[in-house]
Amino acid sequence: MTSTTRSDTPGRDSDPAETAEWIDALEDITAAAGSERARYVLAEVQDHARLLGVTTSGLPFSAYRNTIPLTQQPAYPGDLALEERITSIMRWNALAMVMRANRDYGELGGHLASYASAAEIFEVGFNHFFRGRTDEFAGDLVYFQPHSAPGVYARAFLEGRLTEQDIENYRQEVPGHGLCSYPHPWLMPEFWQTPTGSMGIGPLSAVYQARFMRYLAARGLARTDARHVWGVFGDGEMDEPESIAGLTLAAREELDNLTFIVNCNLQRLDGPVRGNGQIIQELEALFVGAGWNVIKVLWGSEWDELFARDTEHVLLRRFAETVDGQYQKLGSEDGDYNRHKFFEADPKSAALVRHMSDAEINALKRGGHDFKKLYAAFVAARDHQGAPTVILAKTKKGYGMGGAGESRMTAHQAKKLDVDALLAFRDRFDLPLTDAAVEALAFCQPDADGPELSYLRERRAALGGFVPARTANATTRAPARPAPEAYANFALASDDKNMSTTMAAVRMLGNLLKDKHFGPRIVPIVADEARTFGMDALFRQVGIYAPEGQQYEPEDAGSIMYYKESADGQLLEEGITEAGAISSWT
Template identity: 70%
Template sequence: MSQSIEHLIPDQFDEEARQEWIDALRSLAREEGKQQAKLLLDALDDEARVLGINRTTVPFSAYRNTIPLEDQPTFPGDLEIEERLTSIMRWNALAMVIRANRIHGELGGHIASYASCAEIFEVGFNHFFEARTHDFDGDLVYFQPHSAPGVYARAFLEGRLTVEDLKNYRQEVPNRGLSSYPHPWLMQDFWQVPTGSMGLGPISAIYQARFMRYLENRRMVRAQDRYVWGVFGDGEMDEPESLAALALAARENLDNLTFIINCNLQRLDGPVRGNGQIIQELESLFIGAGWSVIKVLWGSEWDTLFALDRDNVLLKRFAETLDGEYQDLGSKDGDYNRQKFFEKDPKTAALVKHMTDSEINALKRGGHDLKKLYAAFSQAKAHRGQPTVILAKTKKGYGMGGAGESKMTAHQAKKLDLDNLLAFRDRFSLPLTDEQVANLEFVEPSPDSEEIRYLQDRRAALGGYLPKRFQQAETQLPERPSCREYAKAALEADGKEMSTTMALVRILGGLLRGRNFGRHLVPIVADEARTFGMQTLFHQIGIYSPHGQNYEPEGAGSIV
């Protein structure tokens, strides 16, 4: 997708004229607002078509954050505490997997996936994921299956899991162990929805959001503003199920749904799109399907560089850099990034001339920046009329250093040597001695520590803990009518032959007419109702659409 950059950064055909147009646009946006500037650009685009000026536009935006700095809301939490909590959970998740593999080398598990999306999870847990309460049924979160250790690490700090639970990761027989991936059957009081194998989570999240809206539209439940969140991987988007229902979500205006795609650019065996840019590809796919797209690519450390870059030279370098190169850059230090990325163009080299190699090395990707992520989550939750996808750029194995950060082998990493473990501790300022690091001891702050009090307060404000599965429905269905009531037509066939299909349709019709029971019955037919003689149900109960019926059908005067 990077080959189309010329449409994003125009050639300097006439620098003076170009600058006049840009200055005029900036002035309009400043004086009249961004919406007026957008309307003007739309009008110019329409006029260009009238004049026969055919522009080839690209189906994605420039390789930068969707939300500009001036529109970024103030971060409402304690940034320092949340960063400390994220570091603790990152360590505990890592320690859990490595401890298990020291005991049984074949147990497996994943370190690098959660390491890449810990900040994504924490923004959700601290500010957006609402739990079930006495008057609210709660949000549903579909967690990336390979990142399950991070959810266990958080539940441990919340006091819901013990040290023994963590020690039994992936060891479910004979003890109460922690399952490899989210599944309610394996941990019936914990996981709410299954998300593995890959591809199951995205399509399930869409149909769950649709079903929640269906229940509200049919007035089977009261409207509660429940939300469905899904955290998935960029490689997972290649599963056929992942993208299969995108158009349905947009068509039904499911603004109670947000995907957060952890774009660490890697799958098991290598880059997701080594010769391209998966983020740009996903943006075009989601936009084409009718979703709102928010890109979170660069952390706050880049804001100063963007402010200095009046000629968009950074955007040009971003656009011409392939994901295979981004992966390589992510695994190297500041000096290497200066030489291989910035010094490819004298103008980008000049932008970082004042920066040390350490400062260049500290330029984070957006998916590791709590403030940038909070802005994206907030905008997604407020958006109306469309589902939203957040494309968050991260590093696979973030924090693993030479043992796995942005390395091809990151996904298979199950163990780290002592030097890498000590480096991990130092990088995240963890309160562990060398001996505790060697023994892979879990970090467990006291209940009255600043971190745990903050964590508990945030969850209390959002209704309690999540995920947490409730197995008993609070609403009881009305009593089922007797067989004589709903199956009379089928039972009293007067000696006439009757197909099983006809009997089924008559029984179904009788159930649907039941005064109390019928409204709870929803026939789901895969485009075969007429084939099975069920067309009379069209008039009896209708065909559901969230928009109603806005046309007069061809067979309006017919009962079939």
């Protein structure tokens, strides 16, 4: 098994001068001809090395740093100070919502730490990328990390879409005025777009939804080319087999209308996701191997000055040597601890922070809490062509909860904070709440015409409307249903002849597909069992959807029921994946 931490550090270089010459040559090529040329040359060198029998380390991941360098980072288009203030208010309201439910009604459950780690990710999306439905545009689809649902409710409360009574009834949907624990359109049909509450179904469903949008466009049934599917998921959730089951399909069909944002807070329910490894490096290797574009957002803007002075890449070596269990410990401690345990482990890294106070070291953020770093990643993901993109955003679980939950082993199970912890939370995020309001867990509601809510409404209006939002009723007229004689005459005039239910169903389906009005609306979905059930006649009748068409001569080309693939095929042949077939259906 490939380790996700490096041991072959540059410090073991047997000929530094020669190495420097190679690096200088690469820098010259990049400066003169660009990164594409540099990548080509590196690929050629690597291929030639294989011919010479020279094997490389085979590490399938990049250095433990941000993918997008500061020099390529776009300017942030929003009001940073205002967005940070709005995010702080949402953090508080999400926390208060969960705590009030558990205070007033016993152990109802809910989660504080997940949204605390993902708040900036959500807000960059909400303020700049997640587009709503309009009369001309069907909008984007967003799959939300289920344990972060309180944060989405907190935003909808500020938007005026949910009342205080609604959020007071969090996890109490049975009476009819509550909010469901996790995203699900069955329970909130005009709010949640998609269900994600069972770990793993969100990532898989997002892949098949992005593919289905392409399918609809290929068949001329809907204009979906501008729509985008976003999914915010957890790093621990990636251990679910369904989470990664659709990755190669997404790459194979070049679904650049799909972006995953994996919230890498390094923790699952019981402890670290990879205590003795690095989950971010492992996920990068997984997604790169599957054919995805990978963008890592690991370090916030406060690190930029350190990286600029670190000409010997000392920090990269320290990052590579540090496993996630230790990162979690570092995240739970203060600047003094981080100075002694991380930076002073190497005299050169210690020198880099010698001018910094403990408070400044403590303020070195992870990239997933930095609006500017996240925005750069979102832009790059949206604009990337030819492959889906995953953003690996490093965060702290329970960010802002201090000793009550920040990077703590018990963060996921935290439902309550004591008064001192609540007051510290208020002070850390500069919330306009009195001590009495904090103790009462009062919701923070800015003035309706104040700068916070005005900005929030303006950003959503610019993006087409609120998200998530769902249309519970069809907006287009369904085609006329064929008369039974048109598709089931074999049964009506059967003369009491016996017929298996499978044969009857297949014949009915074949006849319905022939109807010129109703037939095009049918999407046959097969999990590699068409021949078993006598459905192979549909291969030629309606064709199998394949975005690249059929670039080979099928072995049975002379058969009346040959295996016909086409770019506008109607049948979805999913292969041996029942979960994938169900995802296409949903």
